[in-house]
Amino acid sequence: MSPENINFLTIVTFLPLLGAIVLLFFKDVRKIRWIALAVTVADFVISIPVLTSFDITTHHMQFVEKYTWIPTLNINYYMGVDGISALMVFLTTLIGWVCVLVSWKAIEVKVKEFMISILVMQMAMIGVFCALDFVLFYLFWEAMLIPMYLIIGVWGGKRRIYSAVKFFLYTLAGSILLLIGIIAIYYAGGKTFEIPLLMEQHYSFTFQAYCFVAFFIAFAIKVPMFPFHTWLPDAHVDAPTAGSIILAGILLKMGTYGLIRFSMPMFPDATIYFATPIIILSIVAILYGAFLALAQTDMKKLIAYSSVSHMGFVTLGLFLLNKHGIEGGVLQMFNHGITTSALFACVGIIYERTHTRDLRQYGWAAKHVPIYAVFLFIFSMASLGFPGTNGFIGEIKILFGAYDVHYAYVIFLIIGIVFGAAYVLKMYENVAFGSNLKPAPEGSGTFEDYMSHIKDINPREFLILGVFTVFVVWIGLKPTLFLDIMGASVDHLITQVNAADLTSIAAR
Amino acid sequence: MIEAVVSIKPLLAILASGLAVPFILASRKNPNQREFWSYLAAFIKFGLIVSMVPVILSGKTIEYHLWTVLPGMDFALRVDPLGLMFALTASFLWIITTTYSIGYMRTNNEQKQTRYYACFAIALFAAIGVAFAANLFTLFLFYEVLSIMTYPLVAHNEDKEGLEGGKKYLIYLVSTAKIFLLPAVVLTYMLAGTLDFVPGGVLTSDMPAVLVIIIYICFIAGFAKNGIMPLHNWLPSAMVAPTPVSALLHAVAVVKVGVFSVLRIMLDVVGIDVMKELGLGLPTAFFVSFTIIAASIIALTKDDLKARLAYSTVSQLSYIVLGMALLTPNAMMGGMLHITAHAVSKITLFFCAGSIYVSAHLKKISTIGGIYKKMPWTCAAFTVGSFSMIGVPAFAGFSSKWYMAVGAIDRGTSTIMFVLLASTVLNAAYFLPVVFKMYFGERHEDAHFDEIREHPFVVVPLVITAMLTIGVGLYPDFFLGLAERMVLR
Numbered sequence: 002m003s004p005e006n007i008n009f010l011t012i013v014t015f016l017p018l019l020g021a022i023v024l025l026f027f028k029d030v031r032k033i034r035w036i037a038l039a040v041t042v043a044d045f046v047i048s049i050p051v052l053t054s055f056d057i058t059t060h061h062m063q064f065v066e067k068y069t070w071i072p073t074l075n076i077n078y079y080m081g082v083d084g085i086s087a088l089m090v091f092l093t094t095l096i097g098w099v100c101v102l103v104s105w106k107a108i109e110v111k112v113k114e115f116m117i118s119i120l121v122m123q124m125a126m127i128g129v130f131c132a133l134d135f136v137l138f139y140l141f142w143e144a145m146l147i148p149m150y151l152i153i154g155v156w157g158g159k160r161r162i163y164s165a166v167k168f169f170l171y172t173l174a175g176s177i178l179l180l181i182g183i184i185a186i187y188y189a190g191g192k193t194f195e196i197p198l199l200m201e202q203h204y205s206f207t208f209q210a211y212c213f214v215a216f217f218i219a220f221a222i223k224v225p226m227f228p229f230h231t232w233l234p235d236a237h238v239d240a241p242t243a244g245s246i247i248l249a250g251i252l253l254k255m256g257t258y259g260l261i262r263f264s265m266p267m268f269p270d271a272t273i274y275f276a277t278p279i280i281i282l283s284i285v286a287i288l289y290g291a292f293l294a295l296a297q298t299d300m301k302k303l304i305a306y307s308s309v310s311h312m313g314f315v316t317l318g319l320f321l322l323n324k325h326g327i328e329g330g331v332l333q334m335f336n337h338g339i340t341t342s343a344l345f346a347c348v349g350i351i352y353e354r355t356h357t358r359d360l361r362q363y364g365w366a367a368k369h370v371p372i373y374a375v376f377l378f379i380f381s382m383a384s385l386g387f388p389g390t391n392g393f394i395g396e397i398k399i400l401f402g403a404y405d406v407h408y409a410y411v412i413f414l415i416i417g418i419v420f421g422a423a424y425v426l427k428m429y430e431n432v433a434f435g436s437n438l439k440p441a442p443e444g445s446g447t448f449e450d451y452m453s454h455i456k457d458i459n460p461r462e463f464l465i466l467g468v469f470t471v472f473v474v475w476i477g478l479k480p481t482l483f484l485d486i487m488g489a490s491v492d493h494l495i496t497q498v499n500a501a502d503l504t505s506i507a508a509r
Numbered sequence: 510m511i512e513a514v515v516s517i518k519p520l521l522a523i524l525a526s527g528l529a530v531p532f533i534l535a536s537r538k539n540p541n542q543r544e545f546w547s548y549l550a551a552f553i554k555f556g557l558i559v560s561m562v563p564v565i566l567s568g569k570t571i572e573y574h575l576w577t578v579l580p581g582m583d584f585a586l587r588v589d590p591l592g593l594m595f596a597l598t599a600s601f602l603w604i605i606t607t608t609y610s611i612g613y614m615r616t617n618n619e620q621k622q623t624r625y626y627a628c629f630a631i632a633l634f635a636a637i638g639v640a641f642a643a644n645l646f647t648l649f650l651f652y653e654v655l656s657i658m659t660y661p662l663v664a665h666n667e668d669k670e671g672l673e674g675g676k677k678y679l680i681y682l683v684s685t686a687k688i689f690l691l692p693a694v695v696l697t698y699m700l701a702g703t704l705d706f707v708p709g710g711v712l713t714s715d716m717p718a719v720l721v722i723i724i725y726i727c728f729i730a731g732f733a734k735n736g737i738m739p740l741h742n743w744l745p746s747a748m749v750a751p752t753p754v755s756a757l758l759h760a761v762a763v764v765k766v767g768v769f770s771v772l773r774i775m776l777d778v779v780g781i782d783v784m785k786e787l788g789l790g791l792p793t794a795f796f797v798s799f800t801i802i803a804a805s806i807i808a809l810t811k812d813d814l815k816a817r818l819a820y821s822t823v824s825q826l827s828y829i830v831l832g833m834a835l836l837t838p839n840a841m842m843g844g845m846l847h848i849t850a851h852a853v854s855k856i857t858l859f860f861c862a863g864s865i866y867v868s869a870h871l872k873k874i875s876t877i878g879g880i881y882k883k884m885p886w887t888c889a890a891f892t893v894g895s896f897s898m899i900g901v902p903a904f905a906g907f908s909s910k911w912y913m914a915v916g917a918i919d920r921g922t923s924t925i926m927f928v929l930l931a932s933t934v935l936n937a938a939y940f941l942p943v944v945f946k947m948y949f950g951e952r953h954e955d956a957h958f959d960e961i962r963e964h965p966f967v968v969v970p971l972v973i974t975a976m977l978t979i980g981v982g983l984y985p986d987f988f989l990g991l992a993e994r995m996v997l998r
Binding site for chain 1: 576577578579584646649650652653654657664667672676679680683684687688691692694695696698699
């Protein structure tokens with residue numbers, strides 16, 4: 002069979018679901034772990050051709066599959082990827098097997114249920130990135146909610162129920178607005194759910210503005226943008242490591258992906274009209290997230306708030322509406338998925354050993370767990386945008402784009418970057434050097450005794466962090482491949498936005 | 510257009526010390542073997558750099574393009590006379606410093622010596638990377654690597670003072686790079702569409718003058734390793750590091766990377782012509798003149814020998830920028846020559862301070878009276894270094910100061926001439942008392958003179974650098990030739 006005939010996207014999307022069904026028939030925890038790993042690794046391998054045989058010269062949807070599903074309502078099973086979603090699919094399958102590995106030892110109760118949740122989650126996430134039919138998209142979108150709710154609520158930390166419910170309510174509120182928007186556009190766009198078709202139409206400015214706001218709030222909650230971000234720190238703190246990785250790595254990208262896929266191309270007039278307010282909101286998020294991160298003593302919370310700040314860079318980049326900005330934004334989505342996932346994995350690794358996330362209780366990781374310290378160092382540097390890491394490329398592209406629009410944005414971004422460096426270095430200093438040495442937890446002897454029984458990372462953890470490191474350095478030094486894949490799609494997005502009817506905006 | 514030769518040598522020269530790191534780490538159990546790797550890397554590095562000299566002297570440059578990161582933003586290397594001059598100096602002094610490190614670290618029984626040698630190798634990797642960077646991206650990359658990887662060296666002692674010093678070091682260098690350097694890079698890219706270094710500059714006079722001036726100021730402030738006031742304070746704090754670190758990094762590699770980068774910006778980004786047109790030269794010269802004088806005055810007040818040397822370094826670094834900012838050929842040559850002249854002299858002085866510390870455990874100038882009887886070589890070398898810093902003829906510092914003074918006259922500015930003379934007086938005022946004290950001072954009661962003896966591993970390097978100081982002073986033609994090529998391109 003030639004590659005064109007293989008329904009790659011369907012296989013990539015539903016293989017995890019198949020795996021989840023298979024897992025139902027197993028009881029042995031060891032086997033369950035290995036099967037889950039095998040399924041996610043297989044999914045990852047299958048998703049590689051989506052990237053390698055991707056035609057970078059065109060913005061058209063590729064690997065398209067289209068079957069009639071509910072003809073009376075004109076609903077189709079319609080899948081396809083462009084450059085942006087192809088990258089996200091790849092990121093999702095990568096994060097997938099990492100999550101299984103991360104939970105290898107961390108999850109000891111209800112392993113089967115956990116792995117099933119992870120696999121179902123992965124199916125829904127890939128589905129969101131591939132769906133080209135609004136109903137199909139919404140189906141996957143909502144399907145993500147339940148496994149994530151379970152992952153936080155069942156395997157989470159102290160306040161897991163509170164956090165899980167908060168996460169659920171916030172996201173559900175957004176989803177309802179999204180549903181209203183979808184129904185509205187179904188009628189306005191000539192009774193079709195096909196996303197490519199809906200993009201080609203032009204809607205009146207008033208319609209665009211209302212729909213844009215509805216979509217925007219739904220997606221902004223997911224990103225999360227200020228002021229919709231308050232669910233995120235709670236969810237992160239209480240989620241198990243794998244949950245945090247999925248949240249930070251993929252779930253947050255759903256919001257920005259939604260903005261790119263729907264809001265911007267479908268409502269260009271409204272996009273241009275609302276661009277400046279959104280950029281200002283993004284700047285608030287960048288600074289506010291950075292300030293809050295600086296004040297945290299809980300390592301996981303610190304990284305959670307840094308996510309708010311970093312996602313602010315993404316939304317800012319996207320709404321600059323120029324090539325540098327959007328490419329930077331999309332690349333930063335991918336980067337944040339890599340870097341922040343890696344940082345959460347690092348938190349998980351040290352938490353498994355010390356059972357604390359309090360930065361003030363750490364110290365001397367550089368001395369006792371040097372390999373861990375090196376990895377944490379790499380990801381910290383990536384997070385603060387050190388040249389030669391992925392974060393630098395994303396940030397500098399956004400800065401290029403920002404300068405083209407208004408120099409004041411550059412000033413605010415630089416302030417955000419400086420505070421970013423401050424909280425990351427503060428975190429690293431506390432973990433690795435512990436200049437503010439605190440006594441060891443009670444009952445564990447001297448600090449030295451306490452630290453000396455903490456082991457450095459094992460091969461499994463080495464593999465996880467090693468994979469992330471490859472991407473950090475790869476994108477940092479040679480981002481060509483990643484930028485090429487998204488290039489044509491970004492160009493097309495810019496033409497779509499520029500098709501906006503400027504007179505109608507000027508009239509406002 | 511200058512003819513370019515494509516060669517992988519610059520890359521290999523950079524990598525030589527980087528590749529040594531795994532070997533250094535692997536042989537941590539066997540110190541002699543570990544130091545062998547440092548030596549081997551240092552010799553290979555120096556050898557590779559020396560092998561590039563004939564090509565550069567024949568008026569060509571050596572280029573090596575690795576790959577394109579973004580359009581107009583490449584990962585590429587280029588060797589030109591200025592870069593070669595800095596690389597030669599730094600890599601040769603690494604060999605000497607390795608010897609000195611063995612003497613100093615082992616005699617002092619310092620902890621974590623493996624980490625020390627590994628970080629040292631990475632620091633040299635980054636310093637030569639800066640020297641051979643062909644564009645701002647590459648330079649920025651290595652510049653930042655240098656900032657971060659020298660932190661463990663500064664905070665080496667891991668006591669409160671060391672960690673505080675290291676923290677200050679990192680905060681100054683990282684934040685200035687983010688606040689000033691990053692926007693400057695962004696603005697340059699947006700204005701010029703490229704980050705490449707082009708002889709004569711990539712910024713042109715038809716670009717908005719305000720932006721060009723902002724870029725220029727951001728670069729000067731962003732390369733805070735250059736120690737120009739008011740962003741100099743990290744350097745005295747970094748003196749908590751072991752003396753070999755202060756010697757090679759905080760007198761040669763790190764600080765010179767800062768100054769070198771500023772020269773690069775003046776020559777190849779902003780461009781001498783644009784600087785002249787916008788009248789940036791003299792204001793810069795006056796601005797750094799303040800650093801020259803103020804740092805010298807602060808140095809007068811310091812009783813701690815290393816602190817005095819640190820402020821002397823702050824002062825001397827600004828000479829290099831001053832020379833370049835005068836924008837006359839002679840002054841520019843003097844400024845570039847001072848990179849090497851100051852390097853060999855100041856490393857000698859730091860070596861001497863370390864030698865006194867290792868042998869006598871004395872740090873304060875007030876306690877080293879009459880020490881020459883026990884440490885004749887050290888004191889002689891210190892005298893040589895001091896004379897060079899003051900600018901006594903036949904010592905390295907004389908030639909560079911001479912050219913700068915001639916350049917100042919060419920420029921027709923008596924104020925700068927006065928600054929040069931005043932600082933010479935100040936240099937004499939803070940160095941000669943130390944020399945005097947060594948030879949003729951009263952013995953201090955705390956000093957246990959009977960136990961003091963010089964250590965060969967410490968003394969041989971400082972004698973070599975002292976001889977180099979005289980050598981460069983007597984025969985500066987080679988380095989002057991390189992500087993001249995740079996000016997006349």
